[in-house]
Amino acid sequence: MNMAETGGTIRSSGTLDEKCRKLRRMILLMIHEARSGHPGGSLSCVEILVLLYHGLMRHDPQNPGWADRDRFVLSKGHAAPALYAVLADCGYFPVEELSTLRQFGSRLQGHPHMQSLPGLDCSTGSLGHGLSIASGMALGLKLRGSSSRVYCLLGDGELQEGSVWEAIMSGPALALSNLTAVVDNNGVQLDGRTCDIIPVEPLVEKWKAFGWNVRRCPGHDVDAMGEALSGIKAGPSVLIADTVKGRGVSFMEGDCSWHGRAPDDGELADALAELGSW
Secondary structure, three states, X not given: OOHHHHOOOOOOOHHHHHHXXXXXXXXXXXXXXXXXXXXXXXXHOHHHHHHHHHHHOOOOXXXXXXXXXXXXXXXXXHHHHHHHHHHHHHOOOOHHHHHHOOOOOOOOOOOOOOOOOOOOOOOOOOOOOHHHHHHHHHHHHHHOOOOOOEEEXXXXXXXXXXXXXXXXXXXXXXXXXXXXXXXXXXXXXXXXXHHHHOOOOOHHHHHHHOOOEEEEEEOOOHHHHHHHHHOOOOOOEEEEEEOOOOOOOOOOOOOHHHOOOOOOHHHHHHHHHHHOOO
C-alpha cells in the first residue's frame, strides 16, 4: 500500500511547494473556464487538503469505496474547486475533467455531489451542515468498531451558523475520538472581514470550553499542521488553521470581492504569472 492508503506524515519540500502551486493553478484555470466559482476560499485551503490527502488520511483512489478508508467532509462546499483539484491529482478521475467544472452534465458540480463523482463521502453546499454530518459518520464508524477517522473542513464565517455549535456540543458528549475538524480561518467571508460582520473569536477558548482538543497553527505550513494533528488522537479534535483568503495571488489575498468571482483573461494571466509554471 502507498502512503495515501495507510496514512502517514509528509514533510515540506520543494516538491510539496510545487504541488501546492500546481493545485492553485488548476483551481484558477477551472474557475476561469467555468466563468464562475469561488477562488478565494479554494486557494486558502490548499495546504490543508494536501496534508489530509497526501499525509494523514487513509484512502485509495483505485478503490474509492474501501470500507476502511478515512472519510472527509468539505463543509465549506463552495471550495469544491480545491477538493476537485486534489482528488484529480490523487488519481480519482482524469485531470483533464477539471475543465468541465460547472458545465451542464459535468460530474464537477458547483458544490460536491457524492453521487456524481468518485472520492466524495458527502454532498455539501449549505453552510453549517458539514460538522453534523461528519459527527454522524464518526458515530456510525465508532459503533461498528471501525478504526477509520472522519475529517471535516469548515470555514470561519461558517462558524456563525448555530447548527455548527450544536455539532460542537455533540462531539464530546458522544466521545467521538475519531472526529477531527479543521477550521480554514482566513478571516474573510462573502461581504467582508469576519470580525466586522459577526466575530467568531476567541476560537481556541470556545472549542476548548465545549470539550474539544484544540490546536492552532499557520494554515499554509504543512509541517506545523501535521505535527499539531498527529499529536492529538484522543478527541474530538480541532485544528484552527490560520490562512489567507486568495493565498498565492497578491491581488486576491484578503479581498472579499474574490469570494465568488471568476478571473477574466487578464486577471488569470497575471495570477498564473505570479504562481509560475509547472
